Amino acid sequence: MRLNKKGKVLSAILSVLVVVLIAGFFIANKTKQETAPIHTTSLETLPVSFEPIGGFEESPLRQSILLDERQKKEIARKEAVAKQNVMDQQEKAIYLTFDDGPSAVADQLLDILDAYQMKATFFMLGPNMKEHSKAVVRMKNEGFGLALHGITHEAGEIYSSASAPADEMIEDRQILKDVTGVQSNLIRLPYGSIPYLTEDMRYVLDQNDFQVWDWNVDSRDWELKDRRYVEHTKKAIDEYMNAGVTPVVLLHDKPHTIEFLPELLSYIKKQGYKTKVLTNEQPPVTFPCNGRCQSIS
Amino acid sequence: MKKVMFLAILAGLLSVLAGCQSDQEQATEIHTKVEESASLEDKFTANQKDLASSRKKVNESYQKVLSLENNDAETIKQTLNDLEISTESKKLDEARENFQNAYATLMSIDENIKLIKDKDEKKTATKIMTLMKDRKKLMDSYFELYQKQLDSQSKLFENLEQGNFELAALEEQVKTINDESQKMVDVVEHVNQVTEEYNEVKSEYFDMAGLS
Numbered sequence: 001m002r003l004n005k006k007g008k009v010l011s012a013i014l015s016v017l018v019v020v021l022i023a024g025f026f027i028a029n030k031t032k033q034e035t036a037p038i039h040t041t042s043l044e045t046l047p048v049s050f051e052p053i054g055g056f057e058e059s060p061l062r063q064s065i066l067l068d069e070r071q072k073k074e075i076a077r078k079e080a081v082a083k084q085n086v087m088d089q090q091e092k093a094i095y096l097t098f099d100d101g102p103s104a105v106a107d108q109l110l111d112i113l114d115a116y117q118m119k120a121t122f123f124m125l126g127p128n129m130k131e132h133s134k135a136v137v138r139m140k141n142e143g144f145g146l147a148l149h150g151i152t153h154e155a156g157e158i159y160s161s162a163s164a165p166a167d168e169m170i171e172d173r174q175i176l177k178d179v180t181g182v183q184s185n186l187i188r189l190p191y192g193s194i195p196y197l198t199e200d201m202r203y204v205l206d207q208n209d210f211q212v213w214d215w216n217v218d219s220r221d222w223e224l225k226d227r228r229y230v231e232h233t234k235k236a237i238d239e240y241m242n243a244g245v246t247p248v249v250l251l252h253d254k255p256h257t258i259e260f261l262p263e264l265l266s267y268i269k270k271q272g273y274k275t276k277v278l279t280n281e282q283p284p285v286t287f288p289c290n291g292r293c294q295s296i297s
Numbered sequence: 298m299k300k301v302m303f304l305a306i307l308a309g310l311l312s313v314l315a316g317c318q319s320d321q322e323q324a325t326e327i328h329t330k331v332e333e334s335a336s337l338e339d340k341f342t343a344n345q346k347d348l349a350s351s352r353k354k355v356n357e358s359y360q361k362v363l364s365l366e367n368n369d370a371e372t373i374k375q376t377l378n379d380l381e382i383s384t385e386s387k388k389l390d391e392a393r394e395n396f397q398n399a400y401a402t403l404m405s406i407d408e409n410i411k412l413i414k415d416k417d418e419k420k421t422a423t424k425i426m427t428l429m430k431d432r433k434k435l436m437d438s439y440f441e442l443y444q445k446q447l448d449s450q451s452k453l454f455e456n457l458e459q460g461n462f463e464l465a466a467l468e469e470q471v472k473t474i475n476d477e478s479q480k481m482v483d484v485v486e487h488v489n490q491v492t493e494e495y496n497e498v499k500s501e502y503f504d505m506a507g508l509s
Contacts, residue, residue: 038328038508041335042496044342045489046439048349050446050481053356056471059363061373065462068367207465 070199070289073206080283088246094237094273095246096120097215099149099188101253102128106135109258110142116265118275121145122253123188123213125153126168126175133179140180145277147186147213148172158189159196159296165189166204185280188213194287196296202289211284215250216240219264221257229257230264237268248285320418323409324506327422330406331499337399344392348443351385355450367462377458382451386444393440400436403429421502428495435488442484446477 056062087093098109101124113120122139124147129136139146150158150168158168169187177183187210189197197212205212217236221229233249240247251257268275278284358380362373407426413419453470456462503509 038503039332040328040500040503040509041332042499043335043338043492045492046485047342047345048352048485050478050485052475052478053359053471055360055363056468060366061363062464062467064366064368065464065467068462069464203464 066199066203070202074288077283077286081285084283085244085246088276089244091276092241092271092273093246093276094241094268095248095278096251096275097123097145097147097188097213097249097278098251098253098257099123099190100125100128100153102132102135102139103253103255104132105255105258106132106253107138109253109261110135110138110144112258112261112265113144114142116262116269118265118268119144119277120251120275121147121186121278123147123149123186124172124176125149126151126172129172129175129179136176136179140182143277145186145279146176146180146182146184147188147278148176148184148210149188150190153190155191155196155296159198159201162198162200163204165197165201166208166210169205169210170208183280185209185211186213186278186284187211192287193293194289195292195294197289198293198295199289211280211282212286213248213278213284214287215248216245216285217247217249219249219251219257221252221254225256227260227263230260230267233264234267237273238271241271241273320413320415321506321508323413323422324418324503324508327406327409327425327506328503328508330402330409331425334399334403337395337402341392341395341399344388344395347388348385348392351381351388355380355382355385359454362457367460370460374458374460377454380454382447382454386447389440389443389447396436396440400429400433415505418502418505421498421505424498425495425502428491428498432488432491432495435484435491439481439484439488442477442481446474446481449474449477 096118098120101109101122103109122144124136126148136146148169149172150165151171152158152168158165172187173184187205189212192214193202193212194214202212217233217240219229219233219236221233223229224232233251237247237249251261358376361376365373365376404426406422410419410422410426413422449470453467453474456467456470500509
């Protein structure tokens, strides 16, 4: 097709325009490529450190506050125990306590106590309560004192850290509650609270409302394992009674203890002593640390 | 017929060229705003460094107090009296304001992003904004937690200063501070991740736009 004059002029103009634009595009591109790289500022990350503030747990400040609080608590406990003692003396009260149960012979033990119409408090191990739950329910139904003795009975376990005694007792408390519905805060540490129950451990137990019970009459049934423990206990009970101190007697839920128990109960009855159970509200007879407590590790 | 086609091609070519030109203009403006925002963040970064230094001082005094005993009440009081939690609180407010300014400046790139024609560039530039919005949310939590922790610290130090040595209460307060610290560590870590991602996406965008 042939173009007329006007067409030729127009196409010439357009061609020039296309050439100019293409040239412009390439020049622009070239300029863009040749532009010096721009500077971009990177934002900085946050420099503030928020690591937890450490050191309080082991600090001298905490330790001094802890000891102060323990001393005040110990003074209050002694006063409360003295008051309780006055009331107990009027009744000629005596507290029998049995550790380590319930054993396979727990029912036999309860039968003997029933026969003498006597009461006692049982510091029990969690696994044993699970194994002999019927005996525990019987204790509850017959009005015996229900208390805790931990889970492992291993010194290396229960005294292994500041929270270990409380951890075991919390578990034990839950087992007792599951079996009987009773919430008991009465605890006795395996081998007693001296020397391994440190102030730190006592503090954590306090935080969990536990009352640490020791004893003042050790029957030594665990050591003597025969009739001699009865003679020893009778003598010790009388000594304490004569001194105006209510006896809290340590015994064990073991066959060799049960075998000679009637002799002891018979003596207690003859003396006119009244056996009572320990309660959550009662101030505990505890061995105070007085600088004797030390970590097992 | 040929004339019409020729004109159409020409118009297309012109519009492509005009588009390229416009995207580059937007990129240049975005760059200016991003840099302006970054320079405002410099103040915020300086505030952070001040705060880090204040925290260090507070921690040193706290450690000194821990090494004392409760019957050293006077020394405890004196040591804590020198602490300036209120100054730290003011620095935090200043940091918050500087961050807010930097954020607002950066957000103004929205109007430029709307005018970007290249889909990929638009998407990347939008991501810059999204990341900054995420960062803002995290920074809001950061400032809130920080202030909360300063309040908790004040309470603890006040008790120690006044000789209120009830162990259970003090332990609860230390635990609260440490729980808050853990939350702060998590937030800071998250902020820093987003910041790094922001820096990367920003560079990626300027690369795409041919500005770097």
